[in-house]
Amino acid sequence: MDCGTTEWLTFLFLMAFYLSVEIYQVLRRKEGEIISFAGPDIPLGDLLGTRANVRMKDGEVVDAEMSGCTLCLGRFEVGDRVYVCKNRDKYVVSLPLFMKGRRKRSDFCKSSCRREQASIQGL
Secondary structure (H helix, E strand, O other): OOHHHHHHHHHHHHHHHHHHHHHHHHHHOEEEEEEEEEOOOOOOHHHOOEEEEEEEOOOOEEEEEEOHHHHHHHOOOOOOEEEEEEOOOOEEEEOOOOOOOOOOOOOHHHHHHHHHHHHHHOO
C-alpha cells in the first residue's frame, strides 16, 4: 500500500467510528428539559463542567453531568430541551451532531451572570 491509500483508509475508519458513535447516541438518548444547574462555587467553575437537573418527558427528574465544552457550545440555559444519554451509572447531557435552533443567540457570559444573580437573590 502506498501512503495515499493508508491515509484514505484511516480517514474512512475514523468517519465510520464517528458515525457509529452518533447512531449509538441517537438510539439511546432521551429528551428532557433543564430545570436547574448546580455548578462549582469557584470563579469560572462552569469551564470545568456542571451538573444539571433535567426533567424527562415522563416526569422523572435526573441529575446529569455536563462538560464545560457542552455547556459552552450548546449555550444551554434553564428551560432548554436537551438530550440525555445514560452511561453505566450516570446521565450525561449530549451535544447532538446537528443542533436545532432553540432560541435566538445568547451569550454564555450572560447566562452565567443571570444564574449567579438568581442564586444571590434566592430565586
